[in-house]
Amino acid sequence: MKIDELFALLRRRGVLWPSAEIYGGAQGLYDYGPLGAALKRRVEDAWVAWFVGASRDYYLIDPVEILPEAVVRASGHLENFTDPEVTCENCHTDFRADTVLEKVRPEGVDGLTNPEIAEIIRAKGVKCPKCGSNALSVPKSFNLMFGLDFGVTGHDRVYLRPETAQSSYLAFPRMWDVGRRALPLGVAVVGKAYRNEIAPRQILFRMRSFTQAELQIFFDPERFPVPFDRVKEEKLPVVRAARRLAGSEEVEWTSAADLAGAGGLPEFYVYHLLHSYRFYRDVLRFPAEQLRLLEKSEQERAFYNRIHFDIEANLESLGGFREIGGVHYRGDYDLSRHGTGSGRDLSVTLTGGRSVLPHVLELTLGPDRAIWALADLHLVREGERTVWRLPAYLAPIAVGVFPLIEKAHAEYALRLADDLAAAGLSVQYDATSSIGRRYARMDEAGTPFGVTVDGDTLADGPAHDTVTVRERDSKGQTRVAVAELAARIELARRFPRPPSI
Numbered sequence: 017m018k019i020d021e022l023f024a025l026l027r028r029r030g031v032l033w034p035s036a037e038i039y040g041g042a043q044g045l046y047d048y049g050p051l052g053a054a055l056k057r058r059v060e061d062a063w064v065a066w067f068v069g070a071s072r073d074y075y076l077i078d079p080v081e082i083l084p085e086a087v088v089r090a091s092g093h094l095e096n097f098t099d100p101e102v103t104c105e106n107c108h109t110d111f112r113a114d115t116v117l118e119k120v121r122p123e124g125v126d127g128l129t130n131p132e133i134a135e136i137i138r139a140k141g142v143k144c145p146k147c148g149s150n151a152l153s154v155p156k157s158f159n160l161m162f163g164l165d166f167g168v169t170g171h172d173r174v175y176l177r178p179e180t181a182q183s184s185y186l187a188f189p190r191m192w193d194v195g196r197r198a199l200p201l202g203v204a205v206v207g208k209a210y211r212n213e214i215a216p217r218q219i220l221f222r223m224r225s226f227t228q229a230e231l232q233i234f235f236d237p238e239r240f241p242v243p244f245d246r247v248k249e250e251k252l253p254v255v256r257a258a259r260r261l262a263g264s265e266e267v268e269w270t271s272a273a274d275l276a277g278a279g280g281l282p283e284f285y286v287y288h289l290l291h292s293y294r295f296y297r298d299v300l301r302f303p304a305e306q307l308r309l310l311e312k313s314e315q316e317r318a319f320y321n322r323i324h325f326d327i328e329a330n331l332e333s334l335g336g337f338r339e340i341g342g343v344h345y346r347g348d349y350d351l352s353r354h355g356t357g358s359g360r361d362l363s364v365t366l367t368g369g370r371s372v373l374p375h376v377l378e379l380t381l382g383p384d385r386a387i388w389a390l391a392d393l394h395l396v397r398e399g400e401r402t403v404w405r406l407p408a409y410l411a412p413i414a415v416g417v418f419p420l421i422e423k424a425h426a427e428y429a430l431r432l433a434d435d436l437a438a439a440g441l442s443v444q445y446d447a448t449s450s451i452g453r454r455y456a457r458m459d460e461a462g463t464p465f466g467v468t469v470d471g472d473t474l475a476d477g478p479a480h481d482t483v484t485v486r487e488r489d490s491k492g493q494t495r496v497a498v499a500e501l502a503a504r505i506e507l508a509r510r511f512p513r514p515p516s517i
């Protein structure tokens with residue numbers, strides 16, 4: 017589907033809509049409705065099960081979203097978290113430099129200085145995209161953080177966090193004491209981050225308020241043991257930076273062993289790249305051929321990242337591959353910067369007495385982007401029918417419950433819906449219109465099971481009650497004993513378990 021068609025469908029079904037819609041909306045802000053909010057929680061819980069569940073030494077924390085200025089100064093965000101912005105001096109519109117240069121420089125402006133960008137604008141005669149005049153300014157650096165006044169006097173400067181990662185770094189010394197005092201130690205956060213984007217666009221893909229799910233793994237740079245032998249034959253769809261610099265973005269299916277051998281990547285990195293890739297393939301169930309792992313070149317990646325792969329999905333609604341996650345080897349940048357900034361040595365002493373400043377491996381997912389991708393890749397039209405083929409464990413509603421004839425079967429069906437809800441399942445009761453229409457509504461919402469109470473339910477006496485269970489994907493209908501129903505649905509709702517590290 018095209019972006020407008022997909023967004024219209026999601027809005028109509030109450031998955032998401034523009035925030036402050038009655039005031040015309042606010043650029044780059046979206047709200048989730050009932051289906052979207054429930055789906056988002058399932059995606060986040062599946063992420064926690066897969067990433068935090070991978071080791072007994074990985075933990076989920078819930079820190080605040082506000083950072084004191086000293087933190088963002090030490091992290092480098094105050095100085096460097098900027099985008100080059102150009103202003104048209106004729107029509108007074110502000111643009112991101114990469115948007116005005118989209119046609120002449122499709123690879124973007126990462127790594128270029130403002131004077132270098134100004135020179136490209138001059139040399140190529142780039143005009144204002146809005147009024148067509150020649151009056152584009154020299155780029156200025158625009159900081160993407162939202163600053164806030166803090167406290168009664170407002171003299172203390174604080175910032176909405178631009179990434180959740182900083183909260184995990186700040187928590188490291190405390191988590192060292194809370195945990196086993198051993199490396200690797202993982203600290204995960206699922207929460208909001210805020211960026212004052214110059215040009216929000218593509219709905220959930222560039223928002224000003226968005227959610228991040230990030231696991232920071234602190235490890236000993238001399239030793240990060242992973243069960244590499246278990247995964248070495250597995251193949252990954254990679255596009256290496258060298259290949260991209262040579263002008264090709266074609267995927268090369270490369271085994272983990274080759275990436276770590278001739279490919280020159282550390283085994284711990286390849287292992288986690290595969291673990292992340294498997295989340296998209298095996299948990300979100302994106303088709304393998306619609307995924308790729310794109311390596312960023314030295315010029316494109318942040319200077320502190322030693323290795324950086326984006327995980328991208330091919331989305332029809334957004335016209336190609338888009339980043340939905342990443343795997344970043346950040347070295348000791350974070351703890352060394354916060355060590356200097358706070359005046360506190362953040363190195364730790366390992367058993368045996370060696371002192372180490374841990375390195376960081378960061379595994380990230382954008383849950384909002386994942387939701388858009390789940391809609392793009394799994395929401396399909398089949399003739400008259402629209403089906404959201406979500407994995408059963410991600411579906412916002414686990415089961416729909418319908419009385420075949422309201423007068424005769426509503427009482428039983430309502431009681432059954434309550435029992436299933438009491439078993440912890442999300443249930444939707446629907447008694448209106450034909451049974452076909454009710455199935456269709458559930459298909460569109462991605463509900464994997466529809467349960468119909470009918471004349472046969474009560475025929476054989478209470479101990480033998482049965483209902484018709486209709487499966488969304490096969491449309492197949494089977495007779496199931498009511499006594500077994502909750503357990504059967506619960507089984508399908510379990511998140512895939514990760515291999516442990």
Ligand SMILES: [Zn+2]
Pocket residue numbers: 104105106107108109144145146147148149
């Ligand atoms: Zn203009």
